[in-house]
Amino acid sequence: MTTTATVTEPRTAVRRRSGVLTRLVSTPAGLAGTVLVVLVLVAAAVGPLLAPYSFAETNFSYPYQQLFTQGFWLGTDDLGRDVLSRLLYGLRASLLVGLLAVGLAVAVGTPLGLLAGYWRPADMVISRFVDVTLAFPFLILAVGLAAISGASLSNAAIALGIGFIPNVLRVVRGETMRLKQESFVKAAVATDAPLWRILGRHILPNTLSAIIVQATVILPAAIIGESMLSFLGLGIQPPNPSLGIMLSDAQQYIYRAPSVAVLTGLTIIIMCFAFNLFGDALRDALDPNSSKGH
């Protein structure tokens, strides 16, 4: 009896998810979000192959080239570096930091959320941990990490990742508290299943969709956070490319070549808008009862 319950539950979850894709692309917003996300991912994956130049290649004879110049379709910056190439590399770096931050937040937030939602005494301790984490805004964490071990890509990702732990933790905790009341979990408890199995085999698979949605919501925020840190000099360090560094450079010569600042900003916006749109549509697709029509 209990074994059937434990085996079927994850399966239904999987089956539900396969129908999700169809529902996701059936709305205009969902379709647009999915297409944009795929484009961003492809651009990040094969960007260096598409880029006509290296991100660091300078052409001192061609600084501040206009848009649509032969050879430099999106113009060049103050050092004559090709803006299109730098955008492709920068997008890749920003996305990497965003993904690392989300990975860290999920890796730490999920187990803590499961424990906090399942076991009340742990909740007390973990809630304090969340409070402390919230008291350190990611920028302040980045400032601290930069002071201790210097500004870098990994420190930016760590600061952002820690900053988003509470978001993941809250969602998983809430889902766990809800699932704890479900009969299949109670059945598992009745068979004296060990804690790790109840959490890992019975509860975790059913929190996955909530975690995925949360991850798509955090990612754009992390990408903006990365650009902010790099802009301030607290993230990726030049000459490595990053959208934040490009904006910080572009600020110096914004009156001469505003297109660099505008294009870099638009790249960040398109990236983040893609994931926000996708995440929003995904949430609706995963939960047909939410918001729309009810």
Next chain:
Amino acid sequence: MGRFLAVRAVESLITLLISAAVIFLGVRALPGDPARAMAGEEATPEQLAAIRADLGLDQPLLVQFLAFLRNTVTFDLGTSTRTGQEITQMLAAAIPVTLQLSVYAIIVAIIIGITFGMYAERRRGKPDELLANAGVLLGLSVPNFWLGLLGILILAVMLGIVPASGYVPFFESPVRSIYHLTLPALVLGTGLAAVIARQTRASLIETMGTDYVRTARATGIAPRRVLFRYGLRNSLIVLVTIVGLQLGGLISGAVVTERIFALPGLGRMTLDAVFSRDYPVIQAVVLVVTFSYVLINFLVDVLYSVVNPRIRTGGARA
């Protein structure tokens, strides 16, 4: 309610203590030996030992931590290694700037956010609902400092409507002060406005579907009045919590906004300190930010329990 607040007070105190411990240990993890930095490279071991004893570095960690707490509580934050200035004085000059900017940004965000959220709710089921939703998502996708750069370029340089930078203390000239901070506040407020718009829309959809709103409608109260008196009023309660929770993001945003507009606030103080390795200042700023975050959120809870008598210890915080 008294019990709820007592529990929250104890929780906040614990959070403050742990935060202080984290900062204390973080400062210990900083590279370099403070005694050697003060004494110079040629110092003898005896001189180093004397300086260590003077700084209390030879004491057990717990004793050092208690001293650290005592200094924090008495606002004895030391002096800047870069300028030699008292850090308390530096903070006294910087905090009003950041505070004024943040409060102004919150007000701007609430006005824009609620207006937009109400608009998005009213458009539900109509073709331009998509547009209203996309607008909110777009607001979440724009890096605010980029808006700042463009704002300076277009509004300040090309059109000359607002000043590009500069700060005028509020009590010197309130009008000019607000005038100078308008663009920065708009820039800092956008992200928060998008969050508020989204929340306002969601909670309006929920409240407008409740029985008491239906009853109010049935009694013939004008739709606009129903929206404001019954719908929005309930959404406002949630707003208090959101602003409290978004405070961390607001502080991070304030740092970058101050940088762009050259405002002499906490953000600039922080960045100057980081790039000149001015550790006492970094420590002080981190202390101020974390402590004010915890205290403001405690005040938010107090306010919340006053506004909403349903709050009890359990389930109030999620």
